[in-house]
Amino acid sequence: MGKKLFVLLVVLMSLSLIGIIFVQAFFINNTLENEEKNFTSNVIRSLSSVSKAIEKVELLGYNKLYQEIIESGKKPDTTELKASIVFDTFDEENNRYIRNRNAISEESFKVPSQFFDIDFDTISISKFTNIRERKVFERTEVDGKVSIKPIETIKNFSAMDEIDRAIYKSSYREFFKDYPVYKRISSEEVFNLLEKQLEANNVKTNFEFAIYDEDLATKVQSDNFEKTPNSTIGVPVFLDNNNESDFILYVDFPQRRKFLLSSVLGMIALSIIFTSIIILAYSSAIYQLIKQRQISQIKTDFINNMTHEFKTPIATINLALDSIKNPKIIGDQDKVKRYLKMIKDENKRMHAQVENVLRISKLEKNELNISKERVKLHDLLEDALTHVELIVEDRKGYIKTHFNAEKTSVLANETHFTNVIVNILDNAIKYSDDEPKIDVYTENAGTNVLLKIADQGNGMSKQVQRRVFEKFYREHTGNVHNVKGHGLGLAYVKRIVDDHQGYITVESEKGKGSVFTIKLPLIS
Structure with missing residues (x-):
């Protein structure tokens, strides 16, 4: 996959994921707004019911007072007709007129205040009675003259109809209009009514x-x-006859936001969980893709380097063999020995590279058997220095030792740990453009011994330092063959040090050299 296509796919997937998150947030917010509207609607409906219930409570109080007056045997002070509705019908079959009359009789009582705690000695209260009257007139016609004669009258007193109730309500509203609110209804009654209606x-x-x-x-x-x-x-309460009021019943919900959120909490939780899983899976997939691309690039560089390094010794071996075949050379024993030595050295070089690759592979599969025994770190250092001192001398450099550690006994594999030291020294030599200048230090730190190998070579950037122990990793210098290697040496070093329960770090600055520090636990 090309780099441009890869970047395009990552951008498109990222935009899609962001879009999904925004859509979820939109729907959750929309649901929350709908819940808030429903909440407000339910509260208003509840308050309207409470307002009517408060009016009903007053009406019941008014009726109670009325019943007490009736039971006491009081007689009304005045009686008047509040409303009268008359309508006539004609019964053709029986040749009769029927007149229906509907009226409300109001009987006013003036009695001492008993039911309400008010500042007056007496209060006025009205008794309403619904009077229904039916009169039947007989129609006669003699010589063209029509006469009507009443023949029947029926009266009854019935319950108030809708019109009558309106008159009744108007009366008691006037009755309570000037009363203080706290004398009309108590806080406990309002609380109970609100609690019942809100729960409903x-x-x-x-x-x-x-x-x-x-x-x-x-x-x-x-x-x-x-x-x-x-x-x-x-919502207004205690409405007057014009359905208006100066009194407002207010209800406040301190935990309103929490209550609304609880209604969509399940949706929010599931959305967060699933979105988090998608983000984690997406991030992991992108990370793996980028990692695979890096590994692919590193392996490509490795193959190029390996091919280049194998190509040279193979060419040298072929040239040496062709030379030996030459009749003029085959008789010269010195030249034959020289060419044979070249063949052996190049073969050994290729064998060492193959062994390096195999060792790393075995380490990763935990197939490399590393037996450890008690050894002196200084002895390992002396042995490792003999492998590189001729190369250093040939390049007019030096290796100085500063053995300051008094205790150096460690549990280690002599062969592998010697290879660790040689690999670090070899890097110090290879990455020094001028004559290599190397200092080796040892010192004790508590129950550990520290080994520091410092050079004055090319050094490395912070970015390279973070990845220098990765397998196949090599710093790009524009020419991958500028310094021979496969990016396996330091990866091998770290794996061996880790296997010895040790710790390795590097400090470096571009153009000023590097310091590799190995910390190993001492044994008594």
């Missing part, structure tokens, strides 16, 4: 309430009521 409309959250007279709070309120713009809802 599925509004199950804590609430505070208050009745306001215009903009002033009355005594009818809960202990912790605070009027807030976003969560307080009001």
